[in-house]
Amino acid sequence: MEQLFFVIFAGIALIGAVNLLLRRNPLYAALSLLTTMAALTGLYIMLKAYFIAVIQVIIYAGAIVVLFLFVIMLFNIRAVERQTDRRGYLKWLALPFAIILIGQFLYIVRLFEENPTPVGTxxxxxxxxxxxxxxxxxxxxxxxxxxxxxxxxxxxxxxxxx
Amino acid sequence: MNIMLLIQAKPDWQVLAQDAARLLMPEMLVILFACFVLVLEFMLTPEQRRWAAYLSLAGLGAAGLSLALMFVKFTTAEVGFYEMVVVDGFALVFKVIFLLAAIFTIALSIKFLDVENEQRGEYYSLILFATAGMMFMASGADLLSIFISFELMALTTYILVAYLKRDRRSNEAAMKYFLLGIFSSGIFLYGMSLIYGLTAETNLTKIADTLARLARQQAPQATGFVAMAGMIFIAAAMFFKIAAVPFHMWCPDAYEGAPTSVTAFMSVGPKAAAFAIFARIFIDGLPGLRGDLTGESFGWVGLLAIVSALTMTWGNIAALTQNSAKRLMAYSSISHAGYLLLGLIAGNETGYIGLVIYLFVYVFMNLGAWGVIVAQRRASILGERVDDFNGLIHRSPGMAVMMTIFLLSLTGIPPTAGFVGKYFLFAGLIETGNAWLIALCVLAVINTAISLYYYARFIKAMFMSDVKEEEPLALSTSLRATLVTATVMVLLVGVYPRPFIAFTENATRHLLGL
Known part of the structure; x- marks a missing residue:
C-alpha cells in the first residue's frame, strides 16, 4: 500500500519536473513546478514529516510559485518564447556540471546504504x-x-x- | 553569569522577559518609537509634519538615556536570549555611535525634506528601524541574529535610497544598490552556510571553539579549506557593505542618487555597523583563520591587508577627478573604509582603539561635511557640485569655517579629531613591527597626502572663488545646532582625546579578550 502511494506521488513529481523542462511557455512551466511541489508534499506526509509537508505547501506552492506566476503575468514573458538562446556553448558547459551533480548524488546514496544514519525523532x-x-x-x-x-x-x- | 541555572529555575517566558528588559531596552525603545512615529503621521496636518521628526528625536534620546544606564550597569559581558545577543563594552560603544548618527541625520533631514517637499513620517520611522537593526548587529553573538539584523538595516537603507520616488536618479541608485545588496547578502549567507556545515554551530564563540578542535583533529587540510572558503565569502559580503575595492562599485552611484540626507546616514551608520559585525565575526568567530604576514600561513589578515591597500589607493585616486561633491565624498568614504581596515589588520590594542575611535569621530566629521552639502540643496539649486561651494565664505562664513574644519579632520590634520583616529590606526601597524605592515602604513600616509588635494578643492572653492549665485542656503535651527555640535566635538576630540580614548577602551577590551 505504502509503495503504491510512493509510486503515485513520485511519478507525479517526476512527470511535473520533466514537463517543467519541456514547456516553452513559462506559465505552464510554473504550473508544472506547482504539480511537483504538491506531489513532494505527499511524499513528506508519507514520511510522517508533517511540518515540512505543510511548509512545503505554504511556502513553495503558496508563496514562491505564486510569486513566479505573478511575475510572469505582470511582465507578460510570453515574448521570450520566440527568441531562442543562441549561446549554444552553455549547453556543453552544463554537461560536466550535471555529471558532477549526479556523481555527488550517487556517492551520498551509497554512503547512506553503507551506514544508514537514523533520523532523529x-x-x-x-x-x-x-x-x-x-x-x-x-x-x-x-x-x-x-x-x-x-x-x-x-x-x-x-x-x-x- | 550562569545562564543555564537561570533557565532551569524559572519558566522560559520569565527569563526571556527579564533578558529583554535588561539587555535590549534601547533597541526596544527605538522600535517602539518607530511605530509611534508611523501612527502619529496620520494625526498630523501637513503643517505639523515636522512633529514626526521631533518624536523620533525624542525616541532616540530615550534610547540614549537607557543606554547610558547600561554603561553604568554592565561591567562585564552578558549574553541573553539563549546566547543570541551579547551586551558588552564593544556593543555599547557601537550603539552610542549609531544613536549619534541617527540623531544627527534626523536633525539634518528636517529642512532638507521640506525643500524636497517630501516631509513624511515614514522617513523618520525607517531611519529608526535601520538604527534598531544596527544596534542589534552590534549586539549579535550568533550568525542568525547578526544576519537578520543586518537585513533589517540593509532593507530599510534600500528603501531610504529610493525615498525620492519622483527623482529618476534616486530610483536608479536604489535599484543598483538593491540588486547588488541582495546579491552580497546571498554571498554572506553562503559563507555562513559553509561555516555552519563545518561546525554545526551558529554561535560565534562556539564556532571558534569547534574550528580550533577540528583543526587539531581530523583532516586539518580539508576542514581548513572549507573554513577558508567560508571566511572569504563572509569577507566579500563585508567588503561590499563597507564599500571596499573591488566591491565598491555601487557606492558612488548610490551615494549620488540617494537623497543627500540619506547618503549622510549611509556613509556613517551602516558603515560603522558593518565594521562592528566584521570585527565581531572575524575576531570572535574566526580567530583561528587570522593567519599572519610572515608568509607561513595565509588568513584573513593578509586578505584584509591587500583589500585595504587597494581601497585606500583607488578611493583616493578616483576622488581626484570628481566634480560632483557627492561622488567625491563617496570616494572619500571608500578610502576611509581602507584606513579603517588597518585597525583590524594590526590586531593590537592601539589598532582596535584606532578603529573604534575613528568610527566614533567619523560620525561627527563626515556627517558634518555632509550636513553642509545638505544645506546647499535649495528649491531651484541641486547644490551637488564642488563649484556650488564657490565663495561660501562671503555668503555664510560660519558654514565655510565649519566645513573647513570637517575637511581638515577628514584629512587627518591636527588638532582635529581625524588626526587622533589616524594616529592610532597608523601607530597600531607600526607597533606590530612587521615590515609588510609598516609598508602598508607608509602607503596609508601617502594616501592621506593625496586626499588633502581633493579636500582642498572644496576649501579653494569656498575661500578663493567668486560667488556664483546669491540664493540663501537652506539653513534651519536643527541643522545649525548639528553642525556646531559636530564642530565642537571634532575639535574637542582633537585637542583633549583622553576621555574619548577611555570611552573606546570599553570596546577594545572585549576585542582583546580581556
Missing amino acids: EIGFTEAVGRKLFTAYLLPFELTSVLILAAIIGAVVLAQKE
Whole structure:
C-alpha cells in the first residue's frame, strides 16, 4: 500500500519536473513546478514529516510559485518564447556540471546504504520546531517580524500614490 | 553569569522577559518609537509634519538615556536570549555611535525634506528601524541574529535610497544598490552556510571553539579549506557593505542618487555597523583563520591587508577627478573604509582603539561635511557640485569655517579629531613591527597626502572663488545646532582625546579578550 502511494506521488513529481523542462511557455512551466511541489508534499506526509509537508505547501506552492506566476503575468514573458538562446556553448558547459551533480548524488546514496544514519525523532515535527522557535530562536523570530514590518512600510512608501 | 541555572529555575517566558528588559531596552525603545512615529503621521496636518521628526528625536534620546544606564550597569559581558545577543563594552560603544548618527541625520533631514517637499513620517520611522537593526548587529553573538539584523538595516537603507520616488536618479541608485545588496547578502549567507556545515554551530564563540578542535583533529587540510572558503565569502559580503575595492562599485552611484540626507546616514551608520559585525565575526568567530604576514600561513589578515591597500589607493585616486561633491565624498568614504581596515589588520590594542575611535569621530566629521552639502540643496539649486561651494565664505562664513574644519579632520590634520583616529590606526601597524605592515602604513600616509588635494578643492572653492549665485542656503535651527555640535566635538576630540580614548577602551577590551 505504502509503495503504491510512493509510486503515485513520485511519478507525479517526476512527470511535473520533466514537463517543467519541456514547456516553452513559462506559465505552464510554473504550473508544472506547482504539480511537483504538491506531489513532494505527499511524499513528506508519507514520511510522517508533517511540518515540512505543510511548509512545503505554504511556502513553495503558496508563496514562491505564486510569486513566479505573478511575475510572469505582470511582465507578460510570453515574448521570450520566440527568441531562442543562441549561446549554444552553455549547453556543453552544463554537461560536466550535471555529471558532477549526479556523481555527488550517487556517492551520498551509497554512503547512506553503507551506514544508514537514523533520523532523529524530533526532526520535522511541529512541536519540536515550535519549541525551538519560541525559546532558542525567539529573538531572530521576533526580529524577523520587525524586518517584515519595515519591508511593508517600504513597499507602501514606494508604491503609494501622491 | 550562569545562564543555564537561570533557565532551569524559572519558566522560559520569565527569563526571556527579564533578558529583554535588561539587555535590549534601547533597541526596544527605538522600535517602539518607530511605530509611534508611523501612527502619529496620520494625526498630523501637513503643517505639523515636522512633529514626526521631533518624536523620533525624542525616541532616540530615550534610547540614549537607557543606554547610558547600561554603561553604568554592565561591567562585564552578558549574553541573553539563549546566547543570541551579547551586551558588552564593544556593543555599547557601537550603539552610542549609531544613536549619534541617527540623531544627527534626523536633525539634518528636517529642512532638507521640506525643500524636497517630501516631509513624511515614514522617513523618520525607517531611519529608526535601520538604527534598531544596527544596534542589534552590534549586539549579535550568533550568525542568525547578526544576519537578520543586518537585513533589517540593509532593507530599510534600500528603501531610504529610493525615498525620492519622483527623482529618476534616486530610483536608479536604489535599484543598483538593491540588486547588488541582495546579491552580497546571498554571498554572506553562503559563507555562513559553509561555516555552519563545518561546525554545526551558529554561535560565534562556539564556532571558534569547534574550528580550533577540528583543526587539531581530523583532516586539518580539508576542514581548513572549507573554513577558508567560508571566511572569504563572509569577507566579500563585508567588503561590499563597507564599500571596499573591488566591491565598491555601487557606492558612488548610490551615494549620488540617494537623497543627500540619506547618503549622510549611509556613509556613517551602516558603515560603522558593518565594521562592528566584521570585527565581531572575524575576531570572535574566526580567530583561528587570522593567519599572519610572515608568509607561513595565509588568513584573513593578509586578505584584509591587500583589500585595504587597494581601497585606500583607488578611493583616493578616483576622488581626484570628481566634480560632483557627492561622488567625491563617496570616494572619500571608500578610502576611509581602507584606513579603517588597518585597525583590524594590526590586531593590537592601539589598532582596535584606532578603529573604534575613528568610527566614533567619523560620525561627527563626515556627517558634518555632509550636513553642509545638505544645506546647499535649495528649491531651484541641486547644490551637488564642488563649484556650488564657490565663495561660501562671503555668503555664510560660519558654514565655510565649519566645513573647513570637517575637511581638515577628514584629512587627518591636527588638532582635529581625524588626526587622533589616524594616529592610532597608523601607530597600531607600526607597533606590530612587521615590515609588510609598516609598508602598508607608509602607503596609508601617502594616501592621506593625496586626499588633502581633493579636500582642498572644496576649501579653494569656498575661500578663493567668486560667488556664483546669491540664493540663501537652506539653513534651519536643527541643522545649525548639528553642525556646531559636530564642530565642537571634532575639535574637542582633537585637542583633549583622553576621555574619548577611555570611552573606546570599553570596546577594545572585549576585542582583546580581556
